[in-house]
Amino acid sequence: MNVHFIAIGGAAMHNLAIALHRKGYQITGSDDEIFDPARSRLKASGLLPDDTGWFPEKIHAGIDAIILGMHARGDNPELMKARELGLKIFSYPEYLYEQSKDKIRVVIGGSHGKTTITAMILHVLKHAGIDTDFMVGAQLDGFDVMVRLSEDAPFMVFEGDEYLTSALDRRPKFHLYKPDIALISGIAWDHVNVFPTFDNYVEQFRIFASQIMPGGKLIYCAEDQTVAAVASGVDTGIKSLPYNIPEYFIKDGISILNTGNNEIPLKIFGHHNMLNLEGARLVCEAMGVESNIFYNAIGSFAGASKRLERIGNNNTCSVFKDFAHSPSKLKATIQAVKDQFPERKLIACMELHTYSSLSSGFLEEYGSCMDRADIAIVYYSRHALQIKQLPDLSPDDISKAFKKDDIQVFNDSEKLALYLFSLNTDHTNLLMMSSGNFDGIDLKQLSQRFTGAKDE
Structure with a gap:
């Protein structure tokens, strides 16, 4: 089988490409940008495209299936060529x-x-x-x-x-x-x-x-x-x-x-x-x-990546990262850490990163969801708002939505990191929650500083 991926660099798409390659299929693909870990993993499998961009000349009658990635649009030149040739076109789940x-x-x-x-x-x-x-x-x-x-x-x-x-x-x-x-x-x-x-x-x-x-x-x-x-x-x-x-x-x-x-x-x-x-x-x-x-x-299951994943600890504190970003996930994750370590203070830091979380009409859904944190911190990026074409939010908007008077709100990742480094970590857990990456904050370095470890 010859299968071509339009937008092969996606998180799901590159994994499917590798899976089919291992099954013995002949795989080709294109994308306008490919970042790690997809780039490294595709390269290791011999599937990384030579150049980024869309190349309709890659599309020919000998292709058995086209798999269309999430960010490929209707006017994608490779997709248009595939339609002209009457090729079978599938979405990833199809x-x-x-x-x-x-x-x-x-x-x-x-x-x-x-x-x-x-x-x-x-x-x-x-x-x-x-x-x-x-x-x-x-x-x-x-x-x-x-x-x-x-x-x-x-x-x-x-x-x-x-x-x-x-x-x-x-x-x-x-x-x-x-x-x-x-x-x-x-x-x-x-x-x-x-x-x-x-x-x-x-x-x-x-x-x-x-x-x-x-x-x-x-x-x-x-x-x-x-x-x-x-x-x-x-x-x-x-x-x-x-x-x-x-x-x-x-x-x-x-x-x-x-x-x-x-x-x-x-x-x-x-x-x-x-x-x-x-x-x-x-x-x-x-x-x-x-x-x-x-x-x-x-008993030996240690959890999935970024799902209450412990990334550092010592005798009196632990650092966790979690994918939580929606109100229900945020509340449940904070509660889980507090219930597990009731004798420790909890610093809970979350990033508003998704379209939903950054939408002013949805923000009120976060009301009281961080109440169990001893120190509650919210980070958001104005750049993320611009990319998603959403209206600007002020720290005051976010404070009011979360309904927690002492909540700390940051929109500068360097200031957030400095604030976290300044906190007393004795008998304290740190919980970092995001579907993003806090605009590049190095969580490994943060964990080392927090726990006093030289190497994780």
Whole structure:
């Protein structure tokens, strides 16, 4: 098979390109800009384009499939040439379905926890020796790719993103996967640039649930009333399996799962992670994994990248980074660290980086979500506002939205770093939360300064 990628440098696209290359496909691609880690990984696989830009001469009748990336527009010269030649054109999720349509498809959906639950499932399946293909949205320990495709694996496990399929296809990605086993972890309004109301956002999950294959299973978090309402509307031919928080306790800063037969020390922590664990257990059970095998494996699961990831610590403090950026994720992540280390002060720093978080009409959703932090800090970049073509925000706007009188607001990354370096770190945890990078703040260096470590 000859497959050409238009916008091969995307986070998802380059992983799919590498996966198909490993499967034996002939891969070509183009992009107008490619940054690390995609650049290095494509180069290592021999797939990095010689030049950046769009080259319609690369498109010819011998190509079996064109895969269109998220930022490729309708007037892309390579896309126009492919249409002229009548070539098969797929979006990223369409092609993943094409590769998995003869497999048992497991799709993990929800506003939060998708990556972690998918990572837990893959960790357990690997431990159990069960062969599976997968697509996950973060780099996982023990896996060198984020997409794996094969001829023989009986399962395909998807992280089911509700964001748009492509610039030309406005359907949410997880509407294309047609799961045999589906999970919904939680629903909290996000992506306001695409789903302007909460009801419109919830409707996407109703559609997702309605597309479960006949005789399939829906595993859902019963603690979330919106999710439970969605689950109550599924077809009677679908088996609904609710889950709640499993029994656990915290001892000496470690969460310990009580299975009824054993007490299992965990490397992860937090209420949401305990819910994620129970959801993952039910999915694995639906895939044929016995509970004792699941429990034997889950104790060694250390978490997904940037999901409450500990990047430094000493005897009296720890530094964590997390992907949290929406109000529900922010509140849950702060609560998790406070509950795990109640004797330590918590400095919680988050970056407003996404379109939703920087939209003045959405800011009020952040009200009181950082209340449990002893020191709460919000960072935003005026450059990010300009790129997203959003009106300017003032620090006062943000302070009022978060409804916390002593919140610190910064829009200069150097001043933020200096402020963080100035804080007393004794018996203190630092939590850095963003889907961006705080405009280049070196979190490794910050962690070393915070913990007094010379090397991480």
